[in-house]
Amino acid sequence: MSAAMPKATAKQYWDLTKPRVVALIVFTALVGMFLAVPGLPPLRESVLGFLGIWLAASSAAAINQLLDSRIDAKMARTSWRPIVAGQITPTQALVFALILAALSMVILVVWVNTITAILTFASLIGYAVIYTVYLKRATPQNIVIGGIAGAAPPLLGWAAITGMTGEWDWPHALLLVLIIFVWTPPHFWALAIFRRADYARAMVPMLPVTHGVEYTRWQILFYTVLLVVVTILPWAAGMSGLFYLGGALVLGVVFLGYAWRLMNPPDEMYAMKVFNYSIVYLMALFAFLLLDHWLMPLLQPAPVMEFRPQP
Numbered sequence: 261m262s263a264a265m266p267k268a269t270a271k272q273y274w275d276l277t278k279p280r281v282v283a284l285i286v287f288t289a290l291v292g293m294f295l296a297v298p299g300l301p302p303l304r305e306s307v308l309g310f311l312g313i314w315l316a317a318s319s320a321a322a323i324n325q326l327l328d329s330r331i332d333a334k335m336a337r338t339s340w341r342p343i344v345a346g347q348i349t350p351t352q353a354l355v356f357a358l359i360l361a362a363l364s365m366v367i368l369v370v371w372v373n374t375i376t377a378i379l380t381f382a383s384l385i386g387y388a389v390i391y392t393v394y395l396k397r398a399t400p401q402n403i404v405i406g407g408i409a410g411a412a413p414p415l416l417g418w419a420a421i422t423g424m425t426g427e428w429d430w431p432h433a434l435l436l437v438l439i440i441f442v443w444t445p446p447h448f449w450a451l452a453i454f455r456r457a458d459y460a461r462a463m464v465p466m467l468p469v470t471h472g473v474e475y476t477r478w479q480i481l482f483y484t485v486l487l488v489v490v491t492i493l494p495w496a497a498g499m500s501g502l503f504y505l506g507g508a509l510v511l512g513v514v515f516l517g518y519a520w521r522l523m524n525p526p527d528e529m530y531a532m533k534v535f536n537y538s539i540v541y542l543m544a545l546f547a548f549l550l551l552d553h554w555l556m557p558l559l560q561p562a563p564v565m566e567f568r569p570q571p
């Protein structure tokens with residue numbers, strides 16, 4: 261290895277994959293897997309599907325950092341990242357991301373199914389290329405459109421278990437995608453309000469930069485109301501029970517409280533409180549979906565045995 265080539269550590273490669281974001285992404289994929297069938301999903305498709313989606317999301321995050329390193333260098337929040345800090349070279353990052361993506365595709369095609377591989381690859385391209393290269397730099401609606409890729413994982417998990425067989429219940433899977441899709445704007449714009457100076461310096465047209473903080477707060481409130489409405493749909497569609505509905509409504513009312521308070525916040529840091537809550541919210545909402553899926557059958561009344569007297 262030449263002197264110019266830094267010796268990157270495992271921790272730096274780990275950071276390249278945005279591990280905490282990806283952890284929540286694969287959790288939503290896991291919930292999609294569990295909701296796809298009654299009882300427990302098959303072990304091979306679950307484990308290898310999970311691994312394939314995790315590798316693809318990690319690869320997408322690494323490509324994002326590779327293509328965004330010039331923007332990341334200009335922002336206080338991201339200037340520590342391994343490519344910006346010179347700990348990992350762009351070539352090393354590219355090779356690493358391509359290995360992860362190739363491993364993911366081999367695992368999904370060989371041991372899971374082709375439709376999951378295709379959808380996962382589309383999500384990878386959607387985030388790493390379409391969002392990062394085009395949308396992020398072009399329009400304040402970047403994260404709304406780009407949010408489709410981040411919202412896809414429950415569908416990927418679902419597809420890993422059912423494939424496109426007769427059991428392929430895509431409308432229910434799409435409800436989970438819709439929830440994350442509508443959740444993304446309040447999640448991201450709360451952070452973007454707090455970090456707007458960073459985005460302005462890096463010339464990234466995020467909503468608080470292009471349309472101001474006041475307008476962004478209204479948009480957050482609008483999407484949070486919409487979020488509470490769409491989180492009722494899994495119950496309305498008969499996919500989840502009252503346990504889920506109760507959890508979703510409590511979580512949703514708290515989120516609405518945060519979004520409402522953000523209209524007139526006590527301090528600058530309040531937007532970060534909303535952002536942090538958005539993460540707890542999504543984690544807890546998907547945990548409710550999962551628990552409800554397991555609890556519902558237990559709460560059903562046992563079938564009444566018909567008693568026939570012996571002749």
Ligand code: HEM
Binds near residue numbers: 280284410539
């Ligand atoms: C286009 C869609 C999205 C955008 C623009 C976005 C943006 C962001 C940004 C800028 C951060 C701060 C990251 C940092 O400082 O390193 C963040 C953090 C986070 N995001 Fe998102 N996000 C999106 C979608 C998602 C999705 C789909 C999930 C999971 C299902 C997610 C989960 C998280 C988590 C868990 C964190 C906290 C990471 C930490 O504490 O280090 N995000 N997001």
Ligand SMILES: CC(C)=CCC/C(C)=C/CC/C(C)=C/COP(=O)(O)OP(=O)(O)O
Binds near residue numbers: 282387
């Ligand atoms: C295959 C598959 C399931 C792909 C998932 C895609 C994925 C990893 C989505 C994460 C979304 C995210 C962190 C966006 C922020 O990017 P940013 O560039 O705006 O944020 P930054 O400024 O922190 O880099």
